[in-house]
Amino acid sequence: MIGFAFIAISLFTLGAGLAAALMPKLIHAALSLVLAFGGLAAFYFLLGAEFVGLVQVFVYVGAVAVLVVFTILLTRRDVKAEARFNWSGVVVALAVLGALVWAILRTPELAVAAPDPKILTVKQIGAVLMTDYVWPLQCVGLVLTAALIGALVLVTEKES
Amino acid sequence: MTPTLQYFLIASSLLFSIGLLAVLSRRHAIFILIGIELMLAAANLNFVAFWRFNPDPAETTGVIVAIFAIAIAAAEAAVGLALVIAVYRHYRTTSVDHLDQLKG
Numbered sequence: 001m002i003g004f005a006f007i008a009i010s011l012f013t014l015g016a017g018l019a020a021a022l023m024p025k026l027i028h029a030a031l032s033l034v035l036a037f038g039g040l041a042a043f044y045f046l047l048g049a050e051f052v053g054l055v056q057v058f059v060y061v062g063a064v065a066v067l068v069v070f071t072i073l074l075t076r077r078d079v080k081a082e083a084r085f086n087w088s089g090v091v092v093a094l095a096v097l098g099a100l101v102w103a104i105l106r107t108p109e110l111a112v113a114a115p116d117p118k119i120l121t122v123k124q125i126g127a128v129l130m131t132d133y134v135w136p137l138q139c140v141g142l143v144l145t146a147a148l149i150g151a152l153v154l155v156t157e158k159e160s
Numbered sequence: 161m162t163p164t165l166q167y168f169l170i171a172s173s174l175l176f177s178i179g180l181l182a183v184l185s186r187r188h189a190i191f192i193l194i195g196i197e198l199m200l201a202a203a204n205l206n207f208v209a210f211w212r213f214n215p216d217p218a219e220t221t222g223v224i225v226a227i228f229a230i231a232i233a234a235a236e237a238a239v240g241l242a243l244v245i246a247v248y249r250h251y252r253t254t255s256v257d258h259l260d261q262l263k264g
Contacts, residue, residue, distance in 0.1 A: 104169045
């Protein structure tokens with residue numbers, strides 16, 4: 001049962017990711033990216049990390065996808081640049097994939113079955129975030145604030 | 161068939177390679193950002209998979225790191241897309257082939 005779910009989610013996510021990378025039109029690629037992020041959220045649910053799956057849906061499908069679509073709509077279409085494809089990238093990507101799969105398959109410690117399902121409640125995550133990870137949490141807040149102010153500064157039109 | 165850790169790692173390396181393919185092959189700035197997002201998502205999948213296959217039931221590090229990585233990736237996407245808009249205003253193009261002003 002879990003094997004079937006794994007195969008179905010993998011095929012969906014990788015197919016949507018491949019479409020996002022190879023679609024000739026930018027807006028189609030952005031919509032495929034949304035599907036790939038949805039498949040990734042399904043992966044997180046399958047692994048038992050429900051909170052990460054929900055954060056993935058809120059942040060990526062909700063916010064990042066809307067940002068990408070708005071950027072596409074704010075820039076003029078450039079059909080020639082959109083459709084251009086550099087085939088040497090395929091060679092490098094396949095070489096990296098081969099190296100990674102080779103390294104994974106020759107490490108016997110990774111061929112382990114899953115232990116009993118873990119229960120990680122949002123309450124536990126919140127408690128850990130407020131105790132062990134409180135400084136990283138503050139730093140992420142600072143980084144997000146700085147990034148959003150920086151993005152605003154970058155796109156504000158200067159009055160001439 | 162019950163998927164072992166290797167299956168999840170191979171799925172995430174496939175996703176990483178697809179992202180790398182988008183970064184290296186496409187010449188449009190937004191496609192490059194889409195590829196970077198796919199690579200970051202593949203890394204996140206690795207964190208969560210390693211957390212799930214860790215026998216210690218009280219371990220939370222993988223999930224917390226994945227949440228932080230999603231937050232950082234959101235900040236990166238906001239700044240990257242703002243840069244694309246700023247470059248488009250200046251040069252009237254989003255093709256990275258035309259942004260060669262720094263070429264010696």
